[in-house]
Amino acid sequence: MLDIYEFSAVFPSGTEIYSQNVQHTIRSNRRTLGGSLFFDKLLAQLHVKSVSESRPPSANRGYLYPPSKDGNLEELHDKIVSAEIADHYKQSLLYYLLKDCTALDDEEAAETFAKKSHLSHKYWIVIQGLWNLDHLQFEAALEYLTHPSLLPAFPEDILRVLIDHGKLANKHLPLAYYNAVRPPLTNPDLQKSYVTYLAHLSLIQAYFFIETQPVQDHKSLFELLIDDALQHSRSDGSSNVVDELINLPLTAEQEAWFEEYLLEGKGRTYHAARDTVVARRLALGKYAEAIEAGQQLSGRRFNDINWDGIKDMVATSLGSRVEVDSVFNVAEI
Known part of the structure; x- marks a missing residue:
């Protein structure tokens, strides 16, 4: 079995030290x-000191990783093997360093170490x-971090x-x-x-995710969902x-939150806040309530539909065109 406490056994003579380009890449990462x-x-x-004793860390400087010279690599090895932790943790840390050797074109270094030191598969x-x-x-x-055995x-x-960077590679x-x-x-x-990320994928998926969170968080996360929907709509015109x-399957409590936030709360500052409430009421067949909420609308479009068209539809439903005209009082723009 390989002796991990012996530096030359882990890093054989001739092991390539980290090039300036590799060091720069690691520090940039x-x-x-x-x-x-x-x-x-x-x-x-694991309580392994990761800074050189000869110089204090400053930003990326002073860290033993990535090693900038042979002495740094040997010092880091010494700190790992002398730490008061189980051998399998020491093996894991050394295996990580040997993975870098793989990146430096020594393709066998890491795998050879894992086999000789009997590093656990997990x-x-x-x-x-x-x-x-x-x-x-x-x-x-x-592919590795979602393995079911871990x-x-x-x-x-x-x-x-993954939210900050991974989604750029694959959403x-x-x-x-x-x-x-x-x-x-x-x-x-x-x-x-995560709720905001989900909302960008699917609002309905984000909505059902909120339902899985602690009850005390539901209202604030629901308001965040509304914010994101209206901001997203305004930014890309979608x-x-x-x-x-508008078509979320809201509970009675959520319905109250929805209207309170958009008519009285912070959400009322959005350009389409009241329009959204009116549209929601119309979608639910609450025509009289929609007319009530629409009293302050001033002739703008909503989702590329002029409120005049909506007004006509409501008038047909209620059978009172005159009343609707007087309540909405909107003009085509």
């Missing part, structure tokens, strides 16, 4: 991922996935990275990861970010998302 690689998180979680899978994340290879990372590692951090990656792992979303900001909003 660290900045992209919010100042912390998943390897940094592993070191911190730790091999986790490190593969985290290494891919740190190298911004998001689709490859999910207990999730850093699930909320991973979901955050369905955050959804796939969430459905496979079910991270708890204890961070309110992450919870809101009416589909507003149509989805």
Whole structure:
């Protein structure tokens, strides 16, 4: 069995040190991922000091990873093997470093180490996935990190990275990861970010997701859903998302939240806030209530339909064109 405590056994003579280009890429990825690689998180979680004793860290400077010279690599190895952690954790961290050697064209280094040190398969899978994340290879990372045999590692951090960056490669990656792992979303900001992300995929999907969250969060997340729908509609001129909003299967309580937010709350400042309430009431067949809410409308279009056309339809339903004319009082624009 390979002796992981012996530096030369893990990193044989002639192992290529990290080139300037590789160092720059790793440091750039660290900045992209919010100042912390998943390897940094592993070191911190296992209480392995990740900074050089000879110089304090500043931004990307001072970190032992990526090693900038042979001495840094040996120092990092020493800190890993001398840490008070189980050997399988030490093997996992060293395997990560040898994955970099694979990237440096020594394709056998990592696999040879894993076999000779008898690295557990589940730790091999986790490190593969985290290494891919740190190298911004998001689709490859999910192949490993959603493996059914794994207990999730850093699930909320991973979901955050996929929402912020992974969706640019494939918009369905955050959804796939969430459905496979079910991270708890204890961070309110992450919870809101995921709802917003879902809303961009499908408003109805975001709506049903909110139903799975703690009851005390339902109202604020529902209002976030309304915000996103109206902002999205205004930014890209799409009416589909507003149509989805109007036709959501709301409960009586949610109906009250919907109208309160758009008629009296913060949502009333949106250009189409009152229009949306009127359209919702019309969709539910509440014609008289729609006329009441539409008293303040001033002739603008809603979803490319002039309110005059809506007014005619309501008049036909109520059988009182004169009353509707006097209440809506709108002119074609």
